[in-house]
Amino acid sequence: MTLDVIPIHVVPRHAGAALPGEPGLSGNAPPLLRELAEQVRHLLETGEPSAIDLSALPLTPADLDWLREKLGSGEIAVTLQANGESTLDETACAGVWWVTHRNEQGAVASQFIEVAFVPELVKAHPADVAIGRERLEFMVSENH
């Protein structure tokens, strides 16, 4: 049996061609932009961060692509190696971060859009900083 017997054909999607109403798009993504605008307003007024849990919403893979493309990419992209790779990428809208947690096999474990000046995960924990200081002091004492 050859591959063309299987009646499934991959249709490449052109960049920017994805609009609600096209195959794969549910139309559930555009309202999230409004929610993000509200969350950014809240961040500016109160300084409180917030987040949207993308895996909790009925979004198709095409919806996620559409949203990601719409938000664009910003200046900062953080990669975290912790039990699999995580990426925390700033979007073209400063303060809006696209956060993807992957497991060790590389599959997406959870996905969020965080609205914050800096995502919590990026900051160093004081206890870890204290361990870092101990290490530095040890290095200093070793050199004497």
Next chain:
Amino acid sequence: MQGPLIDTLARQGVSRRTFLKYCATLASMMALPPAAGLAMAEAMAAARRPSVIWLPFQECTGCTESITRSHSPTLEGMIFDMISLDYQETLMAAAGHQAEEALHAAMKANHGKYLLIVDGSIPLGQDGAYSCIGGRSNLEILKEAAQGAAAIIAVGTCAAYGGIPKARPNPTGAVSVSDIVKDKPIVNIPGCPPVPVVMTGVLAHYLTFGSLPDLDDKGRPRAFFGETIHDRCYRRPFYDQGKFAKTFDDKGARRGWCLFELGCKGPVTHNACATAKWNGGTSWPVESGHGCLGCSEPDFWDAGDFYKALSMPAHPPTSVVAAPVAGATAGAAAGFANRAKKNAARKARQPITVADLEK
């Protein structure tokens, strides 16, 4: 974040960020708001190791396979190390009299405090002779172990509701844990097998909050079983738009449309597959193109054809602003109608053969 658990993890080379990431994902799977991840991390870091005894009864070891193999080695595995697993036949090195001694030692040392995990149903036919360990029936062992347990976790549909052994004609007289034990808190974690992270999530909840999670009317933790597969399904928008796959190889199937008409039991099945997924988050039944079988619901094996569509509501709700009282009545009426249909389906049920699957 400070405490025994985070210290133990730190010694194993697990960083705080890894732990925070794990908690964020866990909170997402438990359908908690994103901010809950941090609160969970704070509480869980300070957790202590409870003693856990795991008893296997009339089961296929699928539940053990699920909890141990499919997610290992990940942080869930380490959290599992964070409990003191004192008896688990499949995983323990001891065998025979040694194993039985370990069981009794653990039960005695932690009397009134240990968590008892049970997988498999309990056969009552022939005085329980269908399933015995060390010459004693499952019924006898369960009654003894339940006495000293703080709580019981019934893992898998068999332990929770009787499962496949209890399916008609139920040759062994299988029953669930809650059919026998009446005086202890019981958490049901159904599924055939249950999603690994749901099992570890309930343990994590116990470690985090020091109590058992909120349960629904079927004894399942609401955090994982609060919503239906259908409500959290990424194909749900196609249901709302009326776009259905009619066969497994038509245009709709290729475009990933809703599998309702192909018999998907997602609308009546409460489980976390749609968000937690399987095989380390790779995929899940609906994503791979097959409808949900409803394996986490009681009597799923006898609830009608896997490939027949669920009945449509006779009078679909027309207005969402209907008065709550009217809504409740309509809900109850629909409930009765569904029960009648389910009973009819049960009566009309034909066993599925290999030929049916190949049709």
